[in-house]
Amino acid sequence: MNSTINASDAASYLLTGFGRLFYVVSPAATSFSTLQEVPDYIAESIPFFIITIVMEFMALLFTNHGESLEKKRKWDANRFSINDVVGSIGAGMLQQISRFFIFNIQLASYLFIYNNFRIIDLDPKNVYVWIAGFLIVDLGYYMFHRGAHEINLFWASHVVHHSSEYYNQTTALRQSIVQSYCSWIFDLPAAFFLPPSLFAAHKQFNTLFQYWIHTEMIGFLGPLEYIINTPSAHRVHHGRNPYCIDKNYAGTLVIWDIMFGTFELERAPPSVKAGTSDIEPVAFGLTHPINTFDPITIQTHHLRHVLTTCWATPGLTNKFKVLFYGPGWHEGTPRTGLLEEIPVIAKDVPPEKYDPFVPKAVNLYVVAHFALLIVVNSIVLNGGKNAIEFKYVSLVSAYVLWSLTSFGWIFDHKAWAIQRECIRAVTMGGLLIWAQSVGLMGAAATYLAAFHAVSAVWLFSTQRNYTQVKQKKE
Numbered sequence: 001m002n003s004t005i006n007a008s009d010a011a012s013y014l015l016t017g018f019g020r021l022f023y024v025v026s027p028a029a030t031s032f033s034t035l036q037e038v039p040d041y042i043a044e045s046i047p048f049f050i051i052t053i054v055m056e057f058m059a060l061l062f063t064n065h066g067e068s069l070e071k072k073r074k075w076d077a078n079r080f081s082i083n084d085v086v087g088s089i090g091a092g093m094l095q096q097i098s099r100f101f102i103f104n105i106q107l108a109s110y111l112f113i114y115n116n117f118r119i120i121d122l123d124p125k126n127v128y129v130w131i132a133g134f135l136i137v138d139l140g141y142y143m144f145h146r147g148a149h150e151i152n153l154f155w156a157s158h159v160v161h162h163s164s165e166y167y168n169q170t171t172a173l174r175q176s177i178v179q180s181y182c183s184w185i186f187d188l189p190a191a192f193f194l195p196p197s198l199f200a201a202h203k204q205f206n207t208l209f210q211y212w213i214h215t216e217m218i219g220f221l222g223p224l225e226y227i228i229n230t231p232s233a234h235r236v237h238h239g240r241n242p243y244c245i246d247k248n249y250a251g252t253l254v255i256w257d258i259m260f261g262t263f264e265l266e267r268a269p270p271s272v273k274a275g276t277s278d279i280e281p282v283a284f285g286l287t288h289p290i291n292t293f294d295p296i297t298i299q300t301h302h303l304r305h306v307l308t309t310c311w312a313t314p315g316l317t318n319k320f321k322v323l324f325y326g327p328g329w330h331e332g333t334p335r336t337g338l339l340e341e342i343p344v345i346a347k348d349v350p351p352e353k354y355d356p357f358v359p360k361a362v363n364l365y366v367v368a369h370f371a372l373l374i375v376v377n378s379i380v381l382n383g384g385k386n387a388i389e390f391k392y393v394s395l396v397s398a399y400v401l402w403s404l405t406s407f408g409w410i411f412d413h414k415a416w417a418i419q420r421e422c423i424r425a426v427t428m429g430g431l432l433i434w435a436q437s438v439g440l441m442g443a444a445a446t447y448l449a450a451f452h453a454v455s456a457v458w459l460f461s462t463q464r465n466y467t468q469v470k471q472k473k474e
Contacts, residue, residue: 017048023209023252027130030205032197035111041204043096043381049211050374053085053169059217075281075350079216082363083355083411084166086370087293090404091160092173093377094295097400100393102177106184110199113191124195134252136190137202141251144186146262149246150336154182155327156303163298165285165353167238172214177299206251210234220270229254232266239282240351242342243267283345291354294408295401302327356413362463365455366407369425372448373403392440399428410466418459418466425456 019025020041032038057080060068068079122129148158160176190199210229218231225232229250237248247264250257257263265271267280290301310322321329328337345351380388380396406424409417429452436445 017045020045020205021048021052021208021212023205025205027127028125030201031125031130032201033124035196035200038197038200038204040381041201042207043378045208045211046378046381049169049173052212056169056215056217071355073349073352078353078355079166080168081166081353081355082367083293083358084164085170086366086404086407086411087295087298088164088166088170088174089370089374090295090407091298092175093374093400094299094404095175095177095179096381097377097393097397098177100390100397102180104180106180106187107196107200109184110187110191111196113188114194114196118192120193122193122195124198129195130198133190133194133198133202134205136194137187137199137206138250138252139256140186140190141206142249142256142260144183145249145251146246146260147186148179148182149249150326151324152306152327152329153323156306157182159286159302159327160299162238163286163290163301165289165351167214167216167235167282167284169211169214171238171284172211174298209252214238220266220268225254225265225271226258227254228252232268232271233257233263235282235284236264236266238284240285240287240342241280241283241345242339243280244282245287245339245342246336277347280345280347281350283351285351285353287342289351289354292408293411295404297408356411358411359463359466362410362459362466365459365463366410368455369403370407372451373400376400395431399431413467415467418463422456422460425452425459429453429456 057069060066060079068076070077071081072078124130145158148154157176157179160179161171161174164171164174187199187203213229213231213234215231216235220232221230224230229248229252233248233250233254236244238244243264247262248254248257249262254263266282267278269279272278290297292298292301306322310319313319313322318331326336328341329335330337333341376396377400380393402424406417406421410421429449432441432445432449432452435441436443436449
């Protein structure tokens with residue numbers, strides 16, 4: 001009897017978790033009277049992110065003998081790379097853990113408007129209000145997303161999400177730490193009437209829906225391409241081809257793009273006839289790639305560029321335009337720049353990705369330590385602000401940032417990267433022993449400390465000349 005109940009509970013858990021990724025949720029089960037009742041759906045979805053990432057990788061591994069994973073300069077190859085996976089998931093980890101330190105301007109501003117200026121009181125448990133909330137939040141996301149691409153200062157945060165040259169489930173997790181400081185403005189109209197609890201729930205589901213569409217494994221979805229956001233539509237959005245620029249801003253419903261003239265079909269069969277010259281594979285990433293896996297550079301590179309350019313640009317009017325016109329604007333061009341200045345992508349061969357050679361042993365080392373990092377980060381996120389003292393959250397956050405930075409240095413072949421990583425691993429081993437001595441951790445601390453110490457000794461003794469390795473493709 002117990003095994004039946006356990007199996008039933010497991011099935012219910014899986015169906016609920018996967019359903020949230022597709023916005024398949026019950027209005028009654030996701031309507032709450034107060035904001036405090038709304039669960040952290042995104043933190044609860046972390047196991048499903050991991051499951052789907054593994055599923056996508058295994059599907060690529062066992063399809064056509066793993067040709068899609070081979071590091072070849074072909075359109076249907078090199079769809080996963082460990083350095084990019086660490087960079088993308090790491091950016092998501094930093095974005096989630098930053099909420100413990102960054103003022104939640106999005107929620108605070110929403111509550112201020114709702115509490116002081118709302119024009120009507122709506123029942124958050126009314127199904128029609130729930131549906132209205134779905135539409136309003138989705139439209140608000142479209143407006144923000146469009147602004148994030150067409151306003152240079154906002155693009156400085158959103159560019160983080162587009163900085164990967166790969167397009168898989170991990171790309172969805174590559175997020176900016178400060179994007180909410182741009183998006184909050186576009187949420188305020190809803191605050192005049194939509195209850196905060198519904199706003200918070202729909203905001204999370206809108207975000208979760210955008211997770212599954214980051215894949216090359218799912219092709220054209222027929223009539224759905226004109227109703228909802230799909231992998232095909234979002235591939236166009238992530239493209240650096242001229243025809244992809246400033247297209248398909250949808251969150252959940254692509255009808256907003258159709259209504260406002262920003263919709264574009266992927267130039268692949270069946271939207272274009274197979275075998276014709278109209279076929280144009282999508283090249284992912286930025287028109288000017290950043291060529292690094294350093295997490296701080298990933299988060300800040302365009303903001304530094306915008307501020308530097310603004311400072312160097314003469315004239316107050318032109319400084320304003322640098323900040324609030326499109327990222328492609330310069331004097332003498334339209335507000336959003338010229339498509340003619342976007343580099344053309346060859347149809348026969350994709351652009352070469354930034355992918356310095358990393359020995360398999362080093363990759364395995366990073367993967368092992370990164371897996372531990374994910375576990376620790378998940379514990380903190382699920383623990384919440386009230387369950388874990390702030391000083392320990394700060395300590396874990398420093399550990400996360402230090403680790404991701406160290407891994408980025410290794411992937412970028414920076415000088416002394418291996419030595420720096422050994423220092424990090426030994427330091428972490430010492431901190432684990434200290435945590436055990438003051439009662440913060442149990443016997444597991446001993447094994448984890450030993451893992452850090454042994455792996456650091458191995459890394460230094462076998463890979464200390466790593467940065468001198470010729471950067472070649474496997």
